[in-house]
Amino acid sequence: xxxxxxxxxxxxxxxxxxxxxxxxxxxxxxxxxxxxxxxxxxxxxxxxxxxxxxxxxxxxxxxxxxxxxxxxxxxxxxxxxxxxxxxxxxxxxxxxxxxxxxxxxxxxxxx
Amino acid sequence: xxxxxxxxxxxxxxxxxxxxxxxxxxxxxxxxxxxxxxxxxxxxxxxxxxxxxxxxxxxxxxxxxxxxxxxxxxxxxxxxxxxxxxxxxxxxxxxxxxxxxxxxxxxxxxx
DNA sequence: AGCACTTTAGTACTTTAGTATGAATAGATT
DNA sequence: AATCTATTCATACTAAAGTACTAAAGTGCT
Numbered sequence: 001x002x003x004x005x006x007x008x009x010x011x012x013x014x015x016x017x018x019x020x021x022x023x024x025x026x027x028x029x030x031x032x033x034x035x036x037x038x039x040x041x042x043x044x045x046x047x048x049x050x051x052x053x054x055x056x057x058x059x060x061x062x063x064x065x066x067x068x069x070x071x072x073x074x075x076x077x078x079x080x081x082x083x084x085x086x087x088x089x090x091x092x093x094x095x096x097x098x099x100x101x102x103x104x105x106x107x108x109x110x111x
Numbered sequence: 112x113x114x115x116x117x118x119x120x121x122x123x124x125x126x127x128x129x130x131x132x133x134x135x136x137x138x139x140x141x142x143x144x145x146x147x148x149x150x151x152x153x154x155x156x157x158x159x160x161x162x163x164x165x166x167x168x169x170x171x172x173x174x175x176x177x178x179x180x181x182x183x184x185x186x187x188x189x190x191x192x193x194x195x196x197x198x199x200x201x202x203x204x205x206x207x208x209x210x211x212x213x214x215x216x217x218x219x220x221x222x
Numbered sequence: 223a224g225c226a227c228t229t230t231a232g233t234a235c236t237t238t239a240g241t242a243t244g245a246a247t248a249g250a251t252t
Numbered sequence: 253a254a255t256c257t258a259t260t261c262a263t264a265c266t267a268a269a270g271t272a273c274t275a276a277a278g279t280g281c282t
Binding site: 163164165166188189190191192194195196208 | 227228229230231232233238239
């Protein structure tokens with residue numbers, strides 16, 4: 001009788017643990033399908049768009065809300081240089097302005 | 112003996128279901144804490160910052176990458192009006208410019 | 223009606239952003 | 253060595269964004 005009760009308890013515990021992790025696993029899967037945000041960055045897309053390393057740094061700085069002058073200071077180059085990078089980014093992303101570039105970049109999951 | 116086996120099966124099933132949902136629930140909670148993106152919008156924060164309905168519409172339009180003129184057309188008002196809203200938004204969000212406002216708004220989870 | 227707040231809009235101005243163009247330099251590749 | 257690409261920077265623009273006011277009209281509330 002004692003060994004019988006122990007068996008039941010162990011079985012219950014195992015089932016609880018197993019189904020707990022099944023719940024966690026299935027939930028993670030379903031959530032990943034839903035939200036295509038906060039996912040990983042699509043590096044292939046960055047290459048595909050021929051966005052250079054420096055241009056990408058500028059793009060990230062834009063998404064931090066920095067001005068061209070602030071980006072220039074951060075990267076130790078002139079504001080002219082940043083303007084060039086931004087202009088090239090806008091062309092490559094087919095964006096009209098920096099906020100538009102951010103919207104597109106998020107959509108493409110490159111930031 | 113028969114009724115005894117049935118009870119065990121029912122108990123096992125109940126435990127399985129219960130722990131399955133506990134797994135789902137706890138997983139959802141832990142994921143929400145990690146990624147503060149793609150989560151729900153913090154409407155209390157919007158009120159707290161005293162951002163009006165119209166100002167919030169403008170904020171969303173900014174995050175869509177629209178220019179002041181485009182926002183004006185979309186909301187059927189003048190560009191002057193949009194400039195007023197944007198200026199007020201920048202003050203309320205303590206932002207230096209619209210891209211900075213977007214960064215802050217995302218951080219506060221109001222967009 | 224009176225009050226508070228939001229939304230609207232204007233003028234005049236300064237600051238940022240963005241375009242177009244040309245050019246120099248460094249690094250990697252052929 | 254010659255070529256290609258990325259990065260840098262400048263000048264001279266035009267366009268967009270943002271500030272600082274002022275003010276009128278609409279909305280909701282008491």
